[in-house]
Every structure is written in C-alpha cells, then in structure tokens.
Amino acid sequence: MLHNKLNDRIAIAVFTLPAVVLFTTVVVYPVLKTVYTSLLDWDGLSQPSFMMFGNYMRLFGDPDFHLAVKNGLIFAAVLVIYQIGLGSVFALILSNRRIAGKRFFRTAYFVPVVLSITVVCQLWLSIFNADRGLLNNLFHALGLTYRQSWLSSGKTAIVSVAFVNAWQYLGIHFSLIYAAIKSIPDHYYEAALIDGASSFTAHCKITIPLLAETYRFCLIIAITGGLKAFENMYIMTGGGPGNLTYTLTYLIYKAAFRMNQYGYACASASVLLLQCLVFTVLINRLIAHERVTY
Numbered sequence: 001m002l003h004n005k006l007n008d009r010i011a012i013a014v015f016t017l018p019a020v021v022l023f024t025t026v027v028v029y030p031v032l033k034t035v036y037t038s039l040l041d042w043d044g045l046s047q048p049s050f051m052m053f054g055n056y057m058r059l060f061g062d063p064d065f066h067l068a069v070k071n072g073l074i075f076a077a078v079l080v081i082y083q084i085g086l087g088s089v090f091a092l093i094l095s096n097r098r099i100a101g102k103r104f105f106r107t108a109y110f111v112p113v114v115l116s117i118t119v120v121c122q123l124w125l126s127i128f129n130a131d132r133g134l135l136n137n138l139f140h141a142l143g144l145t146y147r148q149s150w151l152s153s154g155k156t157a158i159v160s161v162a163f164v165n166a167w168q169y170l171g172i173h174f175s176l177i178y179a180a181i182k183s184i185p186d187h188y189y190e191a192a193l194i195d196g197a198s199s200f201t202a203h204c205k206i207t208i209p210l211l212a213e214t215y216r217f218c219l220i221i222a223i224t225g226g227l228k229a230f231e232n233m234y235i236m237t238g239g240g241p242g243n244l245t246y247t248l249t250y251l252i253y254k255a256a257f258r259m260n261q262y263g264y265a266c267a268s269a270s271v272l273l274l275q276c277l278v279f280t281v282l283i284n285r286l287i288a289h290e291r292v293t294y
Helices: 002-037 054-060 063-094 102-114 117-128 134-141 157-168 170-182 186-194 199-210 212-227 231-236 248-258 262-286
Strands: none
Touching: 002 262, 054 262, 063 102, 063 157, 063 170, 063 212, 063 248, 063 262, 102 157, 102 170, 117 134, 117 157, 117 231, 157 170, 157 212, 157 231, 170 212, 186 199, 212 262, 231 248, 248 262
C-alpha cells in the first residue's frame, strides 16, 4: 500500500512538473522580475541603481497616476454595464423559443469580436468625428442641435473610447451567458410556470441565480480588461486630449518607451497587477461560493 502511494505521488509529480515549469517561466518569473525592477532606477541601458520604494513614492504623488486609476475604473464600469448588462438582455431574449432569426443575431453579435482592433477603432473614429461623423449628423437629421466633440472633450473622451471596446467584445459575454442559459434544464421553467410564475419572475428566480458562475467569470474578464485597457487609447486618442484618457497601461508605455524610465514603468505595472488581483479575489469571494449543479 505504501509503495503504491509513493508511485502515485511520483506519477503526479511527473505529470504536473511540465505545467509548473511552464507557468513559472511565463508567469511567476516575469512578475517577480517586474517587482524587482520597480525598485531600481534604470533607463534600460545603463547600470541600474537600487532606490527601494522611490519609484512608488513618485508614482503615488503623480497626478497622472491618479487620473489613470480613475480612468481604468471608468473603463471597467462601462464594460461591465454594457457587455454584461446588454449581453444578458440579448441572451435572455434569444433564449426564447418564439424568437425567429436566432442564428443571424448570434452571428451578428460576434462579428465585431473577430475584427482587427485597428479596423474597429478607425471605424469609430469616423463615427465620432465632430464635423463629418455619423453620430453628430444623426442628431442633425433628427432635428436636434446637440453636437459633441466625443474624443476631444474631457467629459466624454474616456467613456467614448471605453464604449468602442465594450461594443467590440460584447459578443464574447453574450456567447458565454447565452450558452449558460441554454444549459439550464427546461423542467425548471416548466415547474415555475405551473406554479404561476411569469417569465420575468422565472428568470429572476431561476436564470440569474444559476448564472452566478458565468457572471463571476464575465465580471473578472470585464473588470480586469478595463483596468488593462491600452490599444483603444493608443489608436484613437494617443492618451489625449492632453492626458485625459491615460490608463495605467498607457502610463507604463509612456514611462518605458518614451521616457526610458523602466523602473518607474515596472512600478506602475506592479500596481496594475495588484489591482487586478484584488478585484479577482473580491469577485471570487463575493460571487458563486458554491458550484451550481443541476
């Protein structure tokens, strides 16, 4: 018996070792290296000098850092509201058997996901154009005098950029939520309807609670995706107007590749990593404590 247990442990070690080595190489080591570099004053070329928490003290006193954190949270909020909220509505509607054209709508919602982010950003740059853009011209066609410089105003720039990202990747959240809804047994709803529950009540009492695991995963990828956002700002606004669409990732890019301050950039990256970890832990603790089984 002891010999068999020893063989089992050896077999487990042999099969898990490649995964552990790969994970350590591509995840653990880069994270530790980033944290270590954040303690250095280094331009990427010369000999680095150790400065302990100097980069962090400078970072926390930087107005751009506070703006970047705020923008990251706004970006994440837009993704959560639009992708998960609207994705849930679309998924619930298309899960109804009486709705026609389901295949068309499922495909249409996912088409933007497979497009290049550069193509999507250029498309929305045209739509948001203050003079010739579709959005302002649509208001004009409706007889409204409302016009907006969507990407040049501090009030709308970060929300507009976040909306583009939310629009492009709505299909991922819709697909996840729709698949989860379709996996719920029909007899749950049949029993609820027999008891006199309306469709709305059935979804509130059955569908939403049983989607807790799916919502947990969607929340994690939406919030961390918002905190890590970079490409949309880089292509559409370049961090502008001024610095009003900076996020932590853009701050990292600016510090590392424009200012050659790699220690400072790594400090920003460490804070971003901590942010993502905190939100992930909180979501995992607050949502779906027990795995749902049917």
